[in-house]
Amino acid sequence: MTNTVDIGKNKNEDLTAPTPQNTPLSNAPIGREPLSRPTVQTIGEEDDDEDDDEGAPAAAGVPGLPSAAIQGMIQDKLNGLVGRSSGYIESLPDEVRRRVEGLKGLNVEHQKIEAEFQREILALEKKFAEKYAPLYDRRKEIILGQLEPTAAEVESGEAVDREEDAEDDEEDEEEDEEEEREEPRSLANISIRTDAPKGIPEFWLTALKNHVALSEVITERDEGALKHLIDVRLRYLDTPSNAGNGQEQQGFQLDFVFAPNEHFSNTTLTKTYFYSNQVGFSGDLVYDHAEGAAIDWKSPEANLTHRVETKKQRNKNTNETRTVKRLVPTESFFNFFSPPKPPTDDDEEDDEELDAIEERLELDYQIGEDLKDRIIPHAVDFFTGKALHYENPDEWDEDDYGDDDYDEDDDEDDDEAPPRGGARQDPQECKQQ
Template identity: 45%
Template sequence: MSEPIKKKNGDISKAPTPQNTPASVTNSYLKSQPPTVPTIEEGNENKINQTLANNPVLLSMIQGKLGDLVGKSSGYVANLPSAVKNRIYGLKSIQQQQMKLEAEFQKELLELEKRYFKKYEPLYAKRKEVIVGDVEPSEKEIEEGKALEEKDDDDDEEEEDEEEEEEGKEQDQEDGKDAKGIPGFWLTALENLSTVSETITDRDSEILEHLIDIRMQYLSTPGFELIFEFGEGGNDYFSNSILTKTYHYQAELGYSGDFVYDHATGCEISWKSKEKNPTINIERRKQRNKTTKQTRTIEKITPTESFFNFFDPPKPPKVDHEDDDDEEHNHKEGDNENVDDEEEDEEDEDLEARLELDYQLGEEIKDRLIPRAVDWFTGDAVDFAYPDEFDGDEDEEFSDEDGEDDDDDEDDDDEDGDNSGQGEKQPPAECKQQ
C-alpha cells in the first residue's frame, strides 16, 4: 500500500520503524540505545567537566567502564521479592498475548494490501499502454485530468499556462505528429525522485530511456518483487528484456510488531559487451616489449557507481558469536589488533550504510514511485514531502568563511582537469554483472 503524499508545511509525525531497517539484521538496534544516567545538578556540572578535562586518564577509565555496562542487566529485577517477580512474569504473559494479536493484525493487513493491489493492477496495465502509445486515454479521462490540474494551480498560473498554450499550440501540433506515447516517462520520474536520481549516471540515462514499465508484485512469503521492463532499445545494451529485484522479509515479526527486512536478491544482467556495461570502467594502455619492440594493449576493469548496481545488492553479514569471541580475544593482543578492529568496524559501517540505502531505494520505488508515477514525471510530487524527508538539521547555516573555503575547493577542482569527474565516488565492493 502506498502512503499519502503530505505537503511540506503540514503537521507531519514520523512513525519510528527501526525494525524495518537493515540494522535489525545485525541485531544492533536494541544494543545501540545509550544508557541513561541520573541528572547532574547544574552547579556541580562545570566542576565535574573541568576535573575530567584535566585528567584524561580518569576520563578514559570512566568511558571504558560505561562501555562495559552498555547492554548489561543492572540486576534490579533479579533482586526483587518473589511475589513481585511473579507479577512481572504475569505481565510478560499478557504482553505475549497482545503480541500474538498484533501478529494476526499485521498478517491480515498484508492480505488486505494484496487484495487491493489486485484492483490496482488493471489501472497500472492501462497506464503502461498509454506510456508506450498502444492506447490513448478516453475523453472523459482527459477532462478529469485537466480538472485535477486546474484545481491544483493558482489563477495566475492558469492564465500564464493558457497564454503559453496558445503561443505554442501550432508548434506543438507539428512536433507531436510523430510522437508515440510519452517518451522518457520512467527516466524522468526516476530522476525526479531524489534518492534514486543520485545513483543515475549519464551512461545509465541512455539505457533507462528505454524503460517502458516499472511494476511490483507481492511474494507468497513476506516480501515483494520489483520488475523493470525495457523496450526494444534496451536490447542494444543487454539481452534481458526484464530486470528484477526481490526484497525478502523474515517470517516472524520483529519486536515492534512489523515485518523485519531480511535480505534482497537481484538478477544477472547479460551485458552484450564490456563497453555497454555502465557498472564498470575500462582503462586501456599500450605496453612495449623492450626486447622485441612489440606492443600490446593492457586492459584494466574497475567497478564504478551506476544505477544498475541496484540489481546486485550487498549481502547482509552473518552473525557469528564465535567470531565475536575471537575479536574480543584479539582486542587484548596489542595495538596491531586494535588497528585491524578499527578497519573492520569501518567496513561494517560501510556495509550497513549500503544495506540501508539499498533497502530505502526499494521501498521508495514500491511505495512512492509506482503508485504516483505521473506526479513524479510532471514534477508535482517534488513539491510534496514524506515524513522521512524532514530528518536532520533544517536550520543548519554556513558562514562566509565556509563559502571562501568552497571557492578554494572549486579552484582546486579546476586545476585537477578532466580526471576529477571519475574519482569522486568510491566504487561498489561488488559488481557481478557480466
C-alpha cells in the same frame, strides 16, 4: 548473525531514509539544547566576553584536549552502556520478578497476534493490487503512445491542478494581489498532431531521477539504458517457504521492463524482497533478504556496473608492448540488482565493514520500499516533480521570519555561515524528442 529490518506501513522509522544535506551523519550524544533550563542567575552582557574566555578551559574538561575528542569519548562510553543491565530488575524481590516474567509471557502471545495482523494487511495489499493492475496497464499504454487518454481523464487531471493552484494562490494572496493569472487552456479536446512526440518520452527515467536516493546513484551512462525503461511493476509473492513448515514465503517482486537496447539483452530485470516470518519490535514486518536478476551484458564495454581500464605493458626482455584491459567496478543504478548479502555468523568482518554492510542493506530496503509504496503508485507525481514538494518541504520560510527576529550583530555571521536547509532539488523536466 541475521540481518532484519523492520518495515513500517507508512513511514519506516528503522530504515535509513535518504539523508538531507543538513542532517548529521550520526546521532549526536548530546543535544544542542539543554535538557532543562539552568537554575543559576542570568549573567549580565558586560561580563559575557570575560566569562566566556575564563570558562573555556573548564568547559573543555581536559586541558588541551579538543571538544571533538571529548565528544567522541562520551559517545564511546555511551555505546558501551547499550544493552547492559542497570541492576534494577535483578534487585527486585523474587515475587515481583516473577510477575515481570509473566508479562513477558503475555508479550509472546501479543507478538503472535501482531504477526497475524501483518499477514492480514499483506493479504489486503494483494487484494487491492489486483484492482490497481488495470490502471497501471492503461498508464503503460499512454506512456508508450499506444493509446491516448480520454477527455474525461484529462479533465480530471486538470481539476486536480486547479485545486492545487487555488491552494497556492491562497498562500501567495498578498504577493499576487495586483497580478492576474490567465486561466490555463484545457487540453482535453485538442487535436493530436501527427508529428507530435509519441507517448511520454523518458517517463520512467525522469520519475526515477526525481527520487532523492535514486538520483544519487543514476549516472550519465545509466541514463542511456534507462531511457529504454518502459514500465515498472509490482508483484506479490506466493511461493512455498524453504523452511518446510507449509507456510508461504512472503515478499514482493519489482519488475523493470525494458525495450531493446544496446547494453543488455534482458527484457525484464527483477528485484525480489523476502520478508521474515517474524515481526519486529514495533509490530511491523521484517525484511529477510533480497535477490536481484543477473544482467546479460552484451559486451564488457556495455556493462554499466564496470568501466574498462586499459593499460599498456612492456616486456623487459623483448621490449614488446601489449594492451591489457580489465573491468573495474563503478557506481551505477544497475548495482541495485546485485544487493548486498546480510553477514552470517561465520563471516569475520570488522566493525567498520559490518557497519558499511548494514548501511547498504538499509538503503537497499528503503529504495525497494519506496518503489513499492510511492514511485509505482504515484509515478506521474515523480515525473512532474510534485512528489519533491512532499519529500523536501522547505524548512525555512522567509515569510515566517521578519527583520526584527535578527540582531544587527548577527548579520555578518549569517552571511558566512552555511545554509541551514539542504539545497532543494529541481525536478527533472520531460525531454520531448
